[in-house]
Amino acid sequence: MTRSARMLWLAAALLVPALAPQLPAQKAQLGADWFTDKHNGYRLRYPDEWMAVPVQPREAGAGVVAQMDGPSLATRVANQSYDFRAGLTIMKFEASQAVTETDAEADGGLRGRVDTASGTRDSVESHLKQMAEWWQLRDFKPAEVEELSFKDFQTKHQEFSAFTGDVYVLFDTFTFRLDDFDVALVYLVPLEHAPKWQKVFGASARSFERIVRTAAVTVTDEKDYGQLLAAAADEAARTAGWRVLEVPSQRYILKTSSKDEKFLKAIVERLEASRNLFERDFPPSKPIDHVSVVRVCSNLEEFHKYGKTGGGVAGWFNPGTTELVIVDFKDYDRNLTYGVMTHEAFHQYCHFLFDESEAHRWFDEGHGDYYGAFEFKGNKAICHANMKGESRLVGIRDQIRNDSFTPIGRIIRQNHGEWQSKGVASYEQSWSMIYMLRRGMEGEVPKRLWRTEYADIIPEYMRVLHEGFVKAYEEAREEQKKNAAAEGRESNGSEELWISERKKEEIWDKAIAASWGQVDLEEFEKHWKEYVLKELKD
Template structure:
């Protein structure tokens, strides 16, 4: 449990906003239905009208097995007339006992976590000393059938743009036969009557905790990664979706994707499957892998933006994303805007494909994001994707790049294509300018290679920029990973039996299995530089820039 979960908490500024915000003493009615945790052998009744969203991979690594959130933000009154909005939430955490180990590589037993450790890990930006100075009130909650939990309650203050907002953390720990389960609730503090009301609701919810029969443990099939077989992944993800009511797993005809969703719109889901399959065929045609890509791509489609935001802990302005760490593509269906979802899906689907194409490594943003937008614009015709000038609705890039040329805000080509990721993202002047510039470059290169750009703009050598870039990048990463694996295997062979079974052996086996996580920045930049030299180094960049600009302004 390492990274912090940053909760969105913002000041309420307008009367219109207040119409959609509940009072801090509301939305705490006891639930009527049990929420079962089939892989862990218990159930309880969450508060009524709370969302129940699957746990993302980041939280899973921190032992979180369930997350719930109030469907509407609540008004928090504090320090007189100050007000802010806050979404109460619950994280359910499973704590396993430390396994005994022996030998020279034995690991030291970790210090047992206190309630303040949990709060520090799960909360947002705390006011300095707020947690350290907080007093913890401890009590026992009776749960029936001989069960009881230790309840620890403390009030901390969150730092929100200079304001200090009181938040109560209400944590109940229950010791079961082979693990502990921790229910970490957080809700508004400040007003005594509000805290009392919430405290009563949480106590009633925790009193409903019951032991049930374990159906099938999540880890019953052993470790699972995207490199596992289709059958193993299918069984694993079926178990995973079964943990959260309302979620389902959908297979695709190609067996290259598994879709997790709580959407009941079968028409839209059918369109998703068709576009996913068409996108993959297109990518394999334009970017044929040097060896078959066997990894199964996971796609999660949330029915609502609220579910999407809760699952990914994202803010506004995000319509979808690919997470290279979890290797999962996450989307949602905006109300009445399935067309936008399809464009975003193909864009993010390209990132997911390149993640595996480049051995889990990243390309320059001009290539990655430019192609994402280029393919995101393509339209379905029957079962195939066909070229299209630009994306629809608010995703269109052409108006932005033309405005940038007129205003003189386009970044010099030589800089834009060599930006690292933060430099590219922050190039400005708007937050979509970087996308628009990369899209127009890729559009020019791709359409030129297809014979759709006039000779007055196009030169034959431009058609080799993308192929040379891909090959050099791919060869570079593969070579670097082969070297990391070879060094790790040699070091592992040099260990004695005890060392090989201990911490050092584990570290070297991790390098063998995931060499991409051990590629140094210097080596990565050398691979990037080689790819740029093999592609852009073969053309006159100044001349290309002039031709590209004229093409954008006259032909796009």
């Protein structure tokens, strides 16, 4: 991970609590619960009723070990009132030299690390300074370092204040020097509320104590479901209330904080049925042996905190980590949860089916909504025009009647930003285009509105897109090898492959030419409008 990427994820972990939904009022007192980090050999108590939230893989790569979400605190600045969420982020700063292991260390003991006198480590101060620059925080001021003695630890206490643009905040930090790394506790609170909460932060820091280390579960075979399940369970156990569930087909692993067994059973059944449907409609040319992770959050608070998202987001798939994240909409409509899960699971499936090819949004999101509306009864997959919880049909009909839709010839060529600029309207139109094409391929579109070449649009688009990205990735790998050789090293193939936007545009243009380029777009648009207004029925 690059330094800039590390800072981005660190900044998100520290500051995004302010964007999360409000929690009920909480007292400023130390809780009885412990956060236990058995892999690094310590534990501590944290403020009462603060919510432990899982750490994303990229946050972990930036040094974040754990995060707790505190209450939303009302703060006045001049004549304005703002709500800002308190929080705790626990970070790990490792020494720059290798660990010198002893027998005690091998057995999970507490001693036998590196020579602490010569090891250099990053500091919480350097990271907060860079974070302040990254997020353009104003008036960033560090206070003098206070050397403390907590139990048998060398501990540094330092405060940092800054102005976010809305609120003055305090970063109250405690850094514990362990043998081969430092652990930093970064408490965040609006400056106005600092006097009350700092007493609790100090009590939390004083509870910090050593425990016996245990080795993390490692995966030596990425195709071994048992190993992957054990590693996932080990990771989930780091956050109170989270666990993993095995999926019968062993194509997925569920991580969840939900205790509703009936709901989770329905999730697994729909997930399996959705995957079977994808494989029927898009048969893989080779076995997909990757085990996908699906994270099911039990409420919107932890969903938004984990994803660093705000209102309007109902689920997402992260190509970088290949994780799918959804939330239980039990207080709204669980049909939305089921539909969103199938939608995002399609993105997850295509990521591996097409070797990480990147499609136009009309194809990607249109298919996601198309499959999201399916109903599963036993072994039957029943297509519906209305996705329960979030229908697209009414909206696209209004667009056509008002002549506010995007011309077909334009929407099929839009890049991601252009497509996204119309928001929900783009989803509605893309869904309706895919719905007509998919049902037409099944012989369910009236002949007067269908042409033989329409059936080739999706297959030809997929073929040329896939071939183009496979070739582009091969070229990128060769370029990596050449660059590594020029630097006198070997490329291990683990570096992230990069394809330029210009190259992507070139691949997309060829895919459009091979598919949509073979049909009369004006005629298709005319047929599509009539189909949506007169023939498309649930």
